[in-house]
Amino acid sequence: MKKGPASVEFKNVVKRYGAVTAVNDVSFAIAPGELVTFLGPSGCGKTTTLRLIAGLEMASEGRIAIGGKDVTGLSAADRDVSMVFQSYALFPHMSVVENVAYGPSVQGAGKARAREMAMDKLSLVGLEGLENRAPSELSGGQQQRVAVARALVLEPQVLLFDEPLSNLDAKLRRRVREEIRELQLSLGLTVAYVTHDQEEALAVSDRIIVMSNASIAQIGSPRELYDAPSSRFVADFMGDANLIPVEVGAHDGAFAKILIGRREMRVAHRGIPPGSAYVAVRPHQIAIEARSATGGSLEGLISKAAYVGDHMEYRITLAVPKLELFATAPDVVSPLEKGSEVAISFDPAGLVLVSGD
Amino acid sequence: MNRVTRLIALAGVGAYVLLPWYSSGEPALASYPFGASGSALALAVSGAWWLLPLALPLYACLHIAWRGTWNERNADWLSLCGFSGLAYLLVEGFAIGLHGWNAEWLGSVFGAPGPSQPGMGIGALIVATTLLLLGCRGLARKGWCRGDAFIVCAIGVIGVLLAAFVFFPVVKILASAFTDNEGHAAFASFLAKITDRSVWGLGCLGGGIACGVAWNTILLAILTGLASTVLGLAFALIAVRTSFRFKALLRAMTVLPIITPPFVIGLALILMFGRSGAVSAFLFRGFGIPPSRWIYGLSGIFIAQVLAFAPIAFLVLVGVVQGISPTLEEAAQTLRAKRFTIFRTVTWPLMRPGLANAFLLCLIESMADFGNPLVLGGNFEVLSTKIFFAVVGAATDQGRAAVLSLVLLFLTLAGFAAQQLWLGKKSYTTVTGKGDAGLSLPLPNSLRCACYALALPWVLFTFAIYAIIFVGSFVKAVGRDYTPTLASYAIAFRVEHTNFGWFFSGSAWPSLVATVEIALIAAPLTAAIGLLTAYLLARQDFYGRKALDFAAMLSFAIPGTVVGVSYILAFNVPPIEITGGALILVICFVFRNMPVGVRAGMAALSQIDKSLDEASLTLGARSFTTVARIMIPLMRPALVASLIYAFVRAMTAVSAVIFLVSAQYNMATTYIIGRVDAGEYGVAIAYSAALIVFMLAVILLIEALVGERRLGRRTAIANIAAAPA
Ligand SMILES: Nc1ncnc2c1ncn2[C@@H]1O[C@H](COP(=O)(O)OP(=O)(O)OP(=O)(O)O)[C@@H](O)[C@H]1O
Numbered sequence A: 001m002k003k004g005p006a007s008v009e010f011k012n013v014v015k016r017y018g019a020v021t022a023v024n025d026v027s028f029a030i031a032p033g034e035l036v037t038f039l040g041p042s043g044c045g046k047t048t049t050l051r052l053i054a055g056l057e058m059a060s061e062g063r064i065a066i067g068g069k070d071v072t073g074l075s076a077a078d079r080d081v082s083m084v085f086q087s088y089a090l091f092p093h094m095s096v097v098e099n100v101a102y103g104p105s106v107q108g109a110g111k112a113r114a115r116e117m118a119m120d121k122l123s124l125v126g127l128e129g130l131e132n133r134a135p136s137e138l139s140g141g142q143q144q145r146v147a148v149a150r151a152l153v154l155e156p157q158v159l160l161f162d163e164p165l166s167n168l169d170a171k172l173r174r175r176v177r178e179e180i181r182e183l184q185l186s187l188g189l190t191v192a193y194v195t196h197d198q199e200e201a202l203a204v205s206d207r208i209i210v211m212s213n214a215s216i217a218q219i220g221s222p223r224e225l226y227d228a229p230s231s232r233f234v235a236d237f238m239g240d241a242n243l244i245p246v247e248v249g250a251h252d253g254a255f256a257k258i259l260i261g262r263r264e265m266r267v268a269h270r271g272i273p274p275g276s277a278y279v280a281v282r283p284h285q286i287a288i289e290a291r292s293a294t295g296g297s298l299e300g301l302i303s304k305a306a307y308v309g310d311h312m313e314y315r316i317t318l319a320v321p322k323l324e325l326f327a328t329a330p331d332v333v334s335p336l337e338k339g340s341e342v343a344i345s346f347d348p349a350g351l352v353l354v355s356g357d
Numbered sequence B: 001m002n003r004v005t006r007l008i009a010l011a012g013v014g015a016y017v018l019l020p021w022y023s024s025g026e027p028a029l030a031s032y033p034f035g036a037s038g039s040a041l042a043l044a045v046s047g048a049w050w051l052l053p054l055a056l057p058l059y060a061c062l063h064i065a066w067r068g069t070w071n072e073r074n075a076d077w078l079s080l081c082g083f084s085g086l087a088y089l090l091v092e093g094f095a096i097g098l099h100g101w102n103a104e105w106l107g108s109v110f111g112a113p114g115p116s117q118p119g120m121g122i123g124a125l126i127v128a129t130t131l132l133l134l135g136c137r138g139l140a141r142k143g144w145c146r147g148d149a150f151i152v153c154a155i156g157v158i159g160v161l162l163a164a165f166v167f168f169p170v171v172k173i174l175a176s177a178f179t180d181n182e183g184h185a186a187f188a189s190f191l192a193k194i195t196d197r198s199v200w201g202l203g204c205l206g207g208g209i210a211c212g213v214a215w216n217t218i219l220l221a222i223l224t225g226l227a228s229t230v231l232g233l234a235f236a237l238i239a240v241r242t243s244f245r246f247k248a249l250l251r252a253m254t255v256l257p258i259i260t261p262p263f264v265i266g267l268a269l270i271l272m273f274g275r276s277g278a279v280s281a282f283l284f285r286g287f288g289i290p291p292s293r294w295i296y297g298l299s300g301i302f303i304a305q306v307l308a309f310a311p312i313a314f315l316v317l318v319g320v321v322q323g324i325s326p327t328l329e330e331a332a333q334t335l336r337a338k339r340f341t342i343f344r345t346v347t348w349p350l351m352r353p354g355l356a357n358a359f360l361l362c363l364i365e366s367m368a369d370f371g372n373p374l375v376l377g378g379n380f381e382v383l384s385t386k387i388f389f390a391v392v393g394a395a396t397d398q399g400r401a402a403v404l405s406l407v408l409l410f411l412t413l414a415g416f417a418a419q420q421l422w423l424g425k426k427s428y429t430t431v432t433g434k435g436d437a438g439l440s441l442p443l444p445n446s447l448r449c450a451c452y453a454l455a456l457p458w459v460l461f462t463f464a465i466y467a468i469i470f471v472g473s474f475v476k477a478v479g480r481d482y483t484p485t486l487a488s489y490a491i492a493f494r495v496e497h498t499n500f501g502w503f504f505s506g507s508a509w510p511s512l513v514a515t516v517e518i519a520l521i522a523a524p525l526t527a528a529i530g531l532l533t534a535y536l537l538a539r540q541d542f543y544g545r546k547a548l549d550f551a552a553m554l555s556f557a558i559p560g561t562v563v564g565v566s567y568i569l570a571f572n573v574p575p576i577e578i579t580g581g582a583l584i585l586v587i588c589f590v591f592r593n594m595p596v597g598v599r600a601g602m603a604a605l606s607q608i609d610k611s612l613d614e615a616s617l618t619l620g621a622r623s624f625t626t627v628a629r630i631m632i633p634l635m636r637p638a639l640v641a642s643l644i645y646a647f648v649r650a651m652t653a654v655s656a657v658i659f660l661v662s663a664q665y666n667m668a669t670t671y672i673i674g675r676v677d678a679g680e681y682g683v684a685i686a687y688s689a690a691l692i693v694f695m696l697a698v699i700l701l702i703e704a705l706v707g708e709r710r711l712g713r714r715t716a717i718a719n720i721a722a723a724p725a
């Protein structure tokens, strides 16, 4: 029986551990063949959500459906879902090929058939020739690929990854995440992927689910999240945006006037009513110049300057309004010194208004 | 509905319709399906109306299993039918006894004497098991334990077993302590018995008659605990903090008490210091000191127990002394403290919780000890022997035995509770994953001399003890006639060649065969249940986890004598009537020794990453497969340790089994005690020596086969000793 990728649906799912609520009233849907990332700060409930999909935890309330079928009460063994663990969880007493063949063999496939399926997936992840080694005789990246092969071997309807790259070094991380994405696209897999690295999330996902404090803060494509964060939290979490308190004036079509310090600007209001709100400014969207006599821009002082290779990072203390901004500048040839007085300005197109609460 | 559920439901109905419901000595085939070996259904329609209601839940389960879809509503029904059926079975079993209603009020409501029935048999066992499993499967389908039927069933089965074979007997003791021998509630007589002068009397202080047994027990336990701890500490300090060259010797001493039946040391003391013992005879001949009976009584039991329990203290304290991070002492050194000051202000305070732990353990062991007081007691009575004589003595008084058991149980549980609550969390051992590069300080000179002065004579004494057992078994009579002879072995282990082939005519063969047979059955069961319980406790989260943990540890704290008495009280009458066979011995061993398996298993599991089982689950392996293919291979050392421990303990146990042996199933230890009683010391020590050698060989063989050295057993015992909650 050939089965395709399946959808995953959460309806008002709650998971409590005693007094702790790890997942609070979460609803979302993952379409078949889609790669969705769960992103959020530590302890926000990403792993728990993933384990709820796998059936390793049981929901305290709500319903979970996979491929349209209610699986809320089914055990992990009865769900057509595989998982790649953060620690890889390779069985230390089995060889690479035995690890990969474990799935089919416990499902009742014959020994030869299980091995054949395992070899098939091992060659898919480029590990032919290493099949008789013990997991401990492999490098971190190879172990990771064995774990992927083992999860793929049953051709599950849904594949789960819990921070699969966190044990790898920065270079390898980039390569492996590309491999995972390629594999997902070519096999058309439904994938739920947990990470707390926003760059990783932006790079691999069709859609991202940002979580905060056990519930969902926003769901959207990488671009939507980046360009139109729905809350201060998302704006802050996605790309370290500076949040500047502003006063929103009367609406005028799709735009509204805002006041930053003494400067007035026109930005898209995105439905945010007049009153106090925040405006999010990405670090690279802040233009910094040495202070000139002419006014009109905001005045500040460089309090910290750091050279990080391909760009400069600055902390700028503003006098009015009183706050500190984080900015980056591509110019590494003639950087600004700590203590220099600067004038900064923003491109109104790069400003995103987010509500105050 | 899935296949396993169907098969279970079918088995339940099949057992109800076909198998003999009650246990009867001989299968009565002639009258089947009615009569003594009749099936439940046949009996129910022919007069035993109380079995009829059981048909309803059984049929309902079968119906759901074959007809229903496997949805949550049917799962609700399945668990309801399963558990209500089981509950009815229990109520019916306990309400109707061998001689009519079991409770007076039932008699007065429904008319005495009422219906009667014998103990439950194979049919009832299978029906109860299937009802339990079906109920558990229903719960699993509703999402209990992550929907894992194997786990829910395992919890259910182990829970029921612990309830039946740990809690129920204890409750039975309580019940019979509060009733008189006719079965009427008798609070006054309970009060009279428990406050009796023979238990709590302080006559000996005024120079009058002897003190109460409770005081004797406590006094002995405190003395033994203190002496064993001091000796254990001396050994531990020597082993860890000196360059003593014969450390292997100390290790060997820790294995000996494990494979030595508990009373053998007492026996050896008699051979040395008894009226015609080797030393006594030597003193009399050489110095004219007349032999006396000083070894019988407090002093003798004390020496024997310290010999037996100091190694346990040593095992605990070696861990404690090793666990003290040398870096702490080095830190004190850099603050310019002197060696003795450092020992006094850093090392000693760090060891104190460990010392208290060792003391309490030896205290509990001493109170529970039965073999040594039995052999050496003389006129000095302790609770465990007093209980024994209340059951088997001339003046049999089960109520009195129950009351005394309660007192002993209270004492050991108090010691156990103190050890768990007070010390369980308070441990300063500082073994971390980090490599600790520090060097531990050598002992201050005065202390080192003191340790040697204490420990070395004691080592020699211990070896003298074992020497006299082995020498004694090869001579005519220790103390009088040292002519070498194999006579004792010949009596015990003679094998003759007759016309009909080989014939094992030695007097020890039947008990030896029975013992090995029962130990071989009990050991794998003990290890299996212990490790499964460990898996449930360490890896699963469920209601009642704490209770299960407590129950598993409780059976460790109940003295063997109390277990013996409680099993007699609980399992001599229907509905569970199993005394007098091999079954009760096996059950007794399984539940007494499983805590070690639990602790060893938990220790092993804590080193196996949880994501391994989860990976297996998400690959579609059910828990059962996961346990079989992932956990068991990874837990092999713990498995071997618990197998060895369970086997050895089943061979050497005496306190509980002495109540439970029957003519057909006499155990090696009880047989030896019988020989001692009859004054046949030669046969007794020959048999003891053979047992010790046999078990040593078994242990070495298993270790050679598995390649897992003493380490496994040591951690097992150190674990139960440290017993972290
Ligand atoms: N077994 C458990 N018992 C009690 N609380 C738990 C348990 N597992 C998780 N939690 C709590 O639930 C919350 C969410 O945990 P979760 O593991 O889902 O976080 P996470 O988003 O994966 O974090 P990280 O990025 O650090 O892995 C945390 O506050 C955690 O302390």
Ligand SMILES: [Mg+2]
Pocket: A046, A047, A048
């Ligand atoms: Mg996590």
